[in-house]
Amino acid sequence: MRIRATVAAVSGALALSAFAVPAAQATDSATSHRDGAEKVWQAAHTTSSSSGKAAFTAATETAGTPYAIDVTFSNFKIGSSYSVGISNHVAIPVSYTLTHGADVDITASDFETDPYIYKGSYDDPTNILFGDLAATCTPSTSTTATCKGNIDVYPAYGDLMNADAGSWSAGAEAIDWNGQDPDSATYDESKVGYADQGGLATTSVKRYSKLTVNASPEPVYKGKTLTATGKLTRANWETNAYAGYGSQAVKLQFMKAGTTTWTTIKTITGDVYGNLKTTTIANYDGYWRFSFAGTSTTPAANAASDYVDVK
Missing domain, CATH: 2.60.40.10 (Immunoglobulins)
Incomplete structure (x- = not known):
């Protein structure tokens, strides 16, 4: 007990x-x-x-x-x-x-x-x-x-x-x-x-946080629009489930294939449910992710990267 x-x-x-x-x-x-x-x-x-x-x-x-x-x-x-x-x-x-x-x-x-x-x-x-x-x-x-x-x-x-x-x-x-x-x-x-x-x-x-990302289409043609979607959630200790952490600033980042440095492309704000969506232009093969800096009640989080091949 x-x-x-x-x-x-x-x-x-x-x-x-x-x-x-x-x-x-x-x-x-x-x-x-x-x-x-x-x-x-x-x-x-x-x-x-x-x-x-x-x-x-x-x-x-x-x-x-x-x-x-x-x-x-x-x-x-x-x-x-x-x-x-x-x-x-x-x-x-x-x-x-x-x-x-x-x-x-x-x-x-x-x-x-x-x-x-x-x-x-x-x-x-x-x-x-x-x-x-x-x-x-x-x-x-x-x-x-x-x-x-x-x-x-x-x-x-x-x-x-x-x-x-x-x-x-x-x-x-x-x-x-x-x-x-x-x-x-x-x-x-x-x-x-x-x-x-x-x-x-x-x-x-x-409250432990989680972040996801999906970049599409895959593959994408060079110079065309790439759409990144995802969601920011955090632990709800009262319901024992993860719930959307809304209206938070999140960075869309890119790492070119063959390199090790993440570059911030833009900063967006999620909706009230923690949903994230933005577009950018694809020019190089590489990895995409969302990155959350954290707050006084919620730790920082990085989404697992999503590789996109550019044709």
């Missing part, structure tokens, strides 16, 4: 809604880990904060709320952009430095740390994504460690809405379970140590 964290404000607190998906997408251990990580994250974020750290301190600890531990995060590294289709699992690798106090044993079997990304503000995110498994940490000194992990995205099972495309922020958390089992009926969250920090980096999650 797999749990997807959808974050919403409810009665002044953040609540997580979840749904199950086939076990083939994630192991039970991954689900168990993710469930626990999200459960503690929710408890720590029941009070908003603008500090970039979870809104709880030793002075405000109450029953059922995790207590603060001396852990901070820095040197967070994540790729600048990731393209997500409609069915592919995307694992986003990250690394970061974890710094901890002498009283925090990061080598304990029940200590975990996780990277995550969130859409919107740290205080009130609209979506948050964790990894299937906890990060692995290698101690550098007695109080620092280098940690590596993944953030796992499953678009086919509701991880993303179309409005999620674009910029995301990154954070990390640390959990000292202290022998507590979040799945147990006797689970006591007040005995769990926790640290959380947002605003560590930014990345983009984009």
